[in-house]
Amino acid sequence: MTVSRWATGKVVRDHPFLSAIVALELVFLALPSLIVLVTSFSGGETLAFPPESLSVRWYAAIPGASDYIGAFANSIYAATLCTAIAVPAGVLTAIGLIRYDVRFKNLTQVYLLLPFTVPLVVSGVILFIIFGRLGWLDNIWAVGLALAIINLPFMLWSVTSSVNGIDPSIENAAKSLGAEELQTFVHVTFPQILPGVVTGALLMFILGLNEFIVSLFITSSGIYTLPVQLYTSIRGNVSPLIAAVSSVYVLVAMLAIVVADRVVGLQRLLHS
Amino acid sequence: MASEYDDGPRGDASRGWDDRWLRLKWRVMDGVLELKGALPSGLFRSRRNGLGYAFLLPGVVLVGFLFAGMVLLLQYSFLTYDPYEFIIYEYTLENWVEALTNDAFRTVFLRTLKLSLVVTVLSVVFGFPYAYLTVRAESELLRKSLLAGVFVPFFTGTIVRAYGWLIILGKRGLVNSVATGLGTGRVDVFGTETAVVIGLFQLMLPFAILMLVPAIRTIDRSLERAAVSLGADRLRTFRYVVVPLSKPGITAASIVVFTISMANFAIPWFLGAGTVDFMANFIHSILLRSSNYPLASALSVALVMVTSTIVLAVFYFVGAGTMGLTVEEDTIQGGGGQ
Incomplete structure (x- = not known):
């Protein structure tokens, strides 16, 4: 399908059956988002597929839908806070x-990956109980904190892959050329882990924007x-x-991909 | 960056502003170093010191909420439920008896387990060719399209995708309007296990692919060429070379997909129409509708125990896959550092 038409690569020709499956999967993966996008341009009062007529009237109605606007602002706030806590x-x-x-x-490693190994619904129960006892429920900043807690492993994976990738001899070279330890960190180490930090920050924000069950x-x-x-x-x-x-989310996701590709390259996202 | 410590002669035109900026940077750095010198020097002298632990502190504190919470859950699971006070601090085994003997609970639990396993197998089996093609694609365009095909749904979130599937599979959704159009009669997939599996499979496929790609990338291509030149056909090369070498990725993908599926809430809620509830739906309603903290805690602890037992068993028999954080682990790479 689409894939084989674009690709002149050898892999696709070598593996026609495999490529056909992958093409179907690509459609399957895109399907729900595409359907949401198409229905959002519906001209009628109710959901119908395919829409009887096309219009942008529902997009025009978004600014007046104060529930959604308020919730969107809350999500942005929580995701920003999550990023600000989880990145450093x-x-x-x-x-x-x-x-x-x-x-x-x-042991520390196992402990730090706990937010990933504890099922999200259980994290929800836990934070509901703990925040309840601390009187923190129903605060957006508490949502931001909760998001930072549950998404921390993704940040760690993203940064550790960068830190693991540093060649110690470069740092040693800097030091032997007279750089002080702190100078070495600022000028040599940090620039090398920066792509991992940027990727992690992007992930924190997007995951924060999408998080559902704990919220x-x-x-x-x-x-x-x-x-x-x-x-x-x-x-x-x-x-x-x-x-x-909902299409706003699909658009944000697409935008995030473009930004990620421009800033660190899509490949880089895989390292997290 | 490289020119910052470059004291050599430069063109006069660019000197003025650049130099002033550089001097300022140096002065700041010197100041910081001086300040550092004033601190007890033992703090920074060796790598085997308190600084490493200080660095770990923020992460440890954040995760501490969950760790403390797990302990709290365990305690709550032995407390007594009261419809008015919610919790009475009297220890009892009642919640655990209820959790282990209640038929409704057992049905929901077994369903969650069964469907999660189905979704895990589907995601890994179908994620594999996708990940393979992504790694081996020569064309930049193809590789980027395949990556975008994974990341866009991954970044779109559970709710929006569940909603998309609701429009497709719902009672008056896309599938049914197509079916009535073709005159084949209604397709009642909404509210069935099939609908939940379809939704969950689409939700989990990107996770599987993302865990498989780094593992497949480490496979040396010449091994495949060697197999082919020794007479193996494509299928055999795949079966005897590519798949075995991707084992760490397959393990990681299975674990990630399985644990996330086990805890899913949104897909059963939207596509199961109340008849295909998962553990998450069950726990949520016990906690928020009937405020039965002790029973919800017992069920949560049970879910954690079963999930982690299965995960630990896989770790023990197959190895940790690509999930470790440090290079010391036998199969390194938190998702494939190079």
Whole structure:
């Protein structure tokens, strides 16, 4: 299909069967997002596929939908806070773990990956209980903190791959040429881990913007993030307005890909 | 950067501003170094020191919320539920008895386990060719398209994709309008396990691919060429060379897809129509509808125990795959550093 037409590469010709499967998968992966995009241009009052008429009226209705606008602002705030907390914490932790001779390295590693190994719904229960006891529920900053906690492993993976990739001889060269330890870090080490940091920051923001299940537990009406707001609206509601709001996510995702490709290269994203 | 310590003669035109900027930078750096010198020097002298632990602190504190929470959950799971006070601090085994003997719970649990396993197999089996083609694509355009094909859904989030599937598979959705158009009658996939598997498979496929790519990338191409030149056909090369060498990636992909599926909430909620609930839906309703903290805690602890037992068993028998953080591990690369 589309793939084989673009690609003049040898791989596709060598593996026609495999390539056909992959082409189908590409369609399958894109399907729900495409459907949401198409329905968002629906001209009718209710969801119908294919739409009877096309219009941008539901996009025009977004600025007036204060529920969604408020929830979107909450999501941006929480995702920004998540990034601001997780990026420095992740960088320091990764450096401490890899460059320093700390004890119980493997145990620390298992501990730091806990947010990934604990099922997200259980993290939701835990943070609901703990934040409840601390009186932190229903605060957007608490959502930001929660997002930083549960997404930390992705930041760590992103930075550790960079830190692991540093050739120590470059740092040694800097030092033997007279650079002080701190100078070495600022001028030699940090620039090398920067791509990992940028990738991690992008991931933190996007994951924060999309996070749903933990936010569902620790927010209630009024401070909903956008995914939770969409969740409460979708069932039993057939207005294409939801599709228009949802397409914002598809567009943000596409934008993130373009930005990532420009800044660090798409390949780089794989290292996280 | 390279010119910053370059004291050699330069063109006069660019000197003025650049030099002033450089001097300022030097002065700042000198100041910082002086300040550092004033601190107890032991702090920075050796690598085997407190600084490493200080660096770990922010991460350790953040994860501490979850760690403390796990302990708290364990305690809560032995406390007594009261419809008015929610929790009474009297220890009991009641919640665990309930969790282990309740039929509804067992049904939901076994369903979650079964469908998660199905989704894991589907994602790894179908993720493999995709990851392979992504790694081996010679054309930059093809590789980028394949990567974008994974990252766009990955970045679009659960809810929006669940919503997309609802429009496709719902009672008056795309599939049914096509089916009625063709006169084949209604297709009642909405509210069935099939619908949940389809949605969850699409949700998990990018995760599987992303975990497989770094592992496949480490495979030396000449090994495949050697197999082919020794007379193996494509399928055999794949079966006996590529797949075995990708084992760390296959392990990592299976674990990631399995654990995330086990905890999924949104897909069963939207596509299961209340009849295909997963553990997450069950726990959520027990906690937020009936405020039964102790039972919700017991179920959460049970979910963690079962999931981690399975994951640890895989680690033990197959190895940690590509999930480690440091290079000391036998199969390194938190997702494939080079």
